[in-house]
Amino acid sequence: MSASKLEIKFLGTGTSQGVPVITCDCDVCISDDPRDKRLRSSIAIKKGNTQIVIDSGPDFRQQMLRAQINHLDALVFTHAHKDHIAGMDDVRAYNFKAQKPMEVYCTDLVFENLKREFHYVFDEAFQYPGIPRVDRIRIDKSEPFKIGEMTLVPIEVMHYKLPVLGFRVDNFTYITDANYISESEKEKIKGTEILVLNALRKEKHISHFTLEEALDLIEEIAPKKAYLTHVSHLMGRHKDIAKELPENVSFAFDGLSIKST
Known part of the structure; x- marks a missing residue:
């Protein structure tokens, strides 16, 4: 593994509805704690001069502005649910600044x-200067791939019946929208020092890990540090639920920046 450190920024740590949820007046949704304001899940990873973003949901524009990400080498997609792809149109700003297409990494599905x-991006009949320009690069789930100074290892997880990709970069692993990981794919995670894992809520869910399930998997993988993301308002207020976690586990929050060890 490379000795160069990764810089990771949590751009969003919420569910498909975000937090607060429209029309909801629960304690979490009316909280004035900024850690309880969660945009749709996405992260930025930087290594040397290479910077990528994993998933561009509906909040992509807002996230890029808030994080002041003025240079972006690639978008990498975990899966095609709307809360993970809806913001791709806004790569136009990066097209204009860099004067080249945005590299977009994804599976065939x-x-x-x-x-x-x-x-309108891919149909030649709709081509005109104002549309996003992208170069699609195929991800083979069984093969690592390079983006600039990074090597990404795809990890296939299941989101109910939908295959979703997590990614390992050096000693950092990011997994969202999962409720099952096979033993063979877990082998790709083992030895990672920083693990980010989805934990939707405490109650059972058809397609996401619960808090208990996420903590059980973290205990099995045994990273030095773990962060929970894709958190619902049903989980509870950050200041309260954080007290329930093991010493090496934290709830991520929007704007949190960490570095690999």
């Missing part, structure tokens, strides 16, 4: 969905 959602 995700690409088929991107072509439906953003038909």
